[in-house]
Amino acid sequence: MISQALRLSRLAGKQLLRHRLRSLLTLFGVAAGLFLFTAVSSLQRSLDKATRLEATDSTLVVYRENRFCPSTSRLPEFYEEEIRAIPGVREVIPIQITVNNCNASLDVISFRGVPPDQLARFAPELEIIDGSLSDWQARSDGALLGKYFASRRGLAVGDAFEAAGLKVQVSGILDSPEPQDNNVAYVQLPFLQQNSSSGLGTVTQFNVRVEAPEDLERVAKAIDQRFRAESEPTYTQPEKAFIANTAGELLSLAAFTRWIGLGAVLAVFALLGNTLLMVQRGRVKENAVLRTLGYPAPAILWLVLSEGALLGLSGGLSGVLGAMFMLQWRRISMGTEGIALTVESDPRILISGLLLALGLGLFASLWPAWIAMKRPVVESLRS
Amino acid sequence: MNASPLIHCHHLTKHYRKGKQQVTPLQALDLKVPRGEFLALMGPSGSGKTTLLNLIAGIDSPSEGELIIDGQDISQLSRGKLSRWRAQHVGYIFQLYHLIPVLSAYENVELPLLLDSFSGRERRERVELALRLVGLEDRMHHKPKELSGGQEQRVAIARALVADPPLLVADEPTGDLDRDAAASVLQLLQELSREHGKTIVMVTHDPKAAEAADRLLHLEKGKLLESEALPA
Incomplete structure (x- = not known):
């Protein structure tokens, strides 16, 4: 069962090479969206790490009231x-x-x-x-x-x-x-x-x-x-609370960037959905031929889902790794009033970015896959 | 030729709705096709020959009647079981070959086997054997665009053969080929029927192509008109 699924996924991968330019443009779009998502997630996670009080924190900052x-x-x-x-x-x-x-x-x-x-x-x-x-x-x-x-x-x-x-x-x-x-x-x-x-x-x-x-x-x-x-007189607070208070404006700005991240995710979803719908429209007869060869409807569903997943995952991998490389290379640090916060990525962001890209690929291909699976064979062969 | 019928159609009827009208492309058709027979179906457009072919191939379901193939009434099978049945019992040859352009001849022929539990070695042996049977073992790594029309149709025939089904159905297999390529494809179909015992049902408009078959049936308005045995 697994080996059959893998063989079908490999076939889906080869189908992506059929329209190289279209696949490449989609991949580029997904990569750009996930690049933005990773950059925003890294910013938010870095700020969260710098300002979230943990049970083991033991440093206070004494400042002039x-x-x-x-x-x-x-x-x-x-x-x-x-x-x-x-x-x-x-x-x-x-x-x-x-x-x-x-x-x-x-x-x-x-x-x-x-x-x-x-x-x-x-x-x-x-x-x-x-x-x-x-x-x-x-x-x-x-x-x-x-x-x-x-x-x-x-x-x-x-x-x-x-x-x-x-x-x-x-x-x-x-x-x-x-x-x-x-x-x-x-x-x-x-x-x-x-x-x-x-x-x-x-x-x-x-x-x-x-x-x-x-x-x-x-x-x-x-x-x-x-x-x-x-x-x-003094005002004393835990170091992370001090950073959170001092960098309050940065935190508000970072909170706003969530919407940018969400926008990037929605754009990736729409792009993948559009590409996969176009692909399936051009492949009505071919899917019917596969059905004629004995491919059951779930196999067609799997083929389309695999294409979506491969597009999402490969574009996502490029975008996430690109953003991580950029953050590592540029060492971007946001600062205000003497507090400097480095925007860093970490393995959790890599994994969540890849899972998101995979999920988007699968989710965006659901409707095209459903249409491809449900289309009557004879009608499709005549089309 | 084995005398027991591989295909047995009994009062086979197909109708569907087109707008407000009910269309009946096939009406109470009775037909027996013995194992190993090469049968040609001819008739004008709309006579029901492709509908009959699709029913026999299990990609369409009859509205009434029985359709027993290799001892099994396929009109009773669910969609899922019908897919599995098709994979094991029928090889379909299309007029326009319908090969996947991004795959090589080898990969196109391998397609029907991808869902089976054959090992990689078994798959390779079957694909190579099928390509050898159609005389294209030296073209197995070529993409469809690197092959002539006749060669593409041979790859499509190898794809139909690779799972070793007892039944081949062909919808105007020579309709898109020049005379020489068509003759070569028809000769191949004859060999598959005579030397390998495949039962073949072929729809054609071309009387020359029909001459390659053992028997010729004429359809008109969903009914069989006459049956004609052809000289070997």
Whole structure:
């Protein structure tokens, strides 16, 4: 049964070669639609991954209350010791942030100034994949670049570059499980403070790691309570909630792109349906001949469904892989107010894109297949 | 020739509606075709010869009467069973060959076997044998457009033969061929009947083609007019 179905599918594949140009144009249309779908899905999934709070998250961001841009959030550096003393806090790191552009942009350059001796302790998950941490610590203008940042800008260890009024030397490239880290340049805190208008002793935010994820809410409240009466009160929230709030406009934009994805899917469906209907109209007599040779009606149904599935799947594969390659190559990153989100694809998007393409191919061929199966043999032979 | 009939039509009637009118292309027809006979059907357009051929081939169903082929009343079979029956018992040869242009001669002949459970080797042996029988073993990898009309019809005959059915039906098999190609195809049909025991029912307009058959029947207005035995 399976081998017979496979033989029929192979026959369907050969039939697609019959009108090469028509098949190629359909395939191209399906690929374009699935390219768009994959790009939109990747954008949405990347934003979702960056902003969805998970049970294992243990990082808080302490920001100046009622401030939303790195250039306006100024907190005294000495808050660090106060925060460290709060029960439940495992590690704290003061961070100064400087960006080339505070508005929404597709190419945000974000510098994070951190104390050089604290970075490895605060974020042991960071892996230096090129260069070394000690080189960075030894050089005051050294920068550790996230791997996406380096690849997008074509930078390697030893290169010098200038952005946002800073001139730095690349000391290393890092890889992190946190997409945010892969999109920034870490520099030494004193270097960034000296080169920014806020000056020494002031930082943009504190990142805090708590002992246990369930402590997040309690510790956040305790931090804000501690500084409520200070001249610079704080607003503390989980890192992903902070990203979601800061990048709210991007999220609204991404939500709108769902409609673009849906439009692409509908266009692919209409294109496949139209092609398969045209194919079957031109093959009325041939299907009747196959029926005369002893092909039962379900075999004709299977032949048409196979053609739809093959068109959908081959076009879908080209489109999905094309989009994934483009995202990998261009390393597109959307940013606003110092938050940079890299648009990444993953195997789940590949699988869902291929399943969608297959489903569309099958669904679009249902009606043509039904017509082909139901047409009376004698009438079709006379047509 | 074996004397027991392969085809037995008893009071075979076919009617269908065309607009508000009922058309009866075949009316209470009785016919017996012995195994191994090469029968030609002639008659003017609308005489019911193609309708009779389609009923015998199992691609149309009679409105009344019995149609017993190889001991089985096929008028009682469901659509699905009729498809299976066709695959095993009938080879159909069309006037315009109806080969699939994108497939080679070999692949076209293989088509009826794709739904069977034969192994790849068995399929290959059967296809090669069928192509050898029609004298086209050296053209098996050619596409239809690379073959002459006569060769295309031979491929179509090989396709009709490949499942080794006892019955071949041919709807004007020489209607689209020149004289030489037609003579060659008719000679092949004669060989299949005489040397391989195939029962052949052929519809034709061409008296020359009909001469190749063992017997000639004339139809008019859905009824048999006369039966004429032809010299061997």
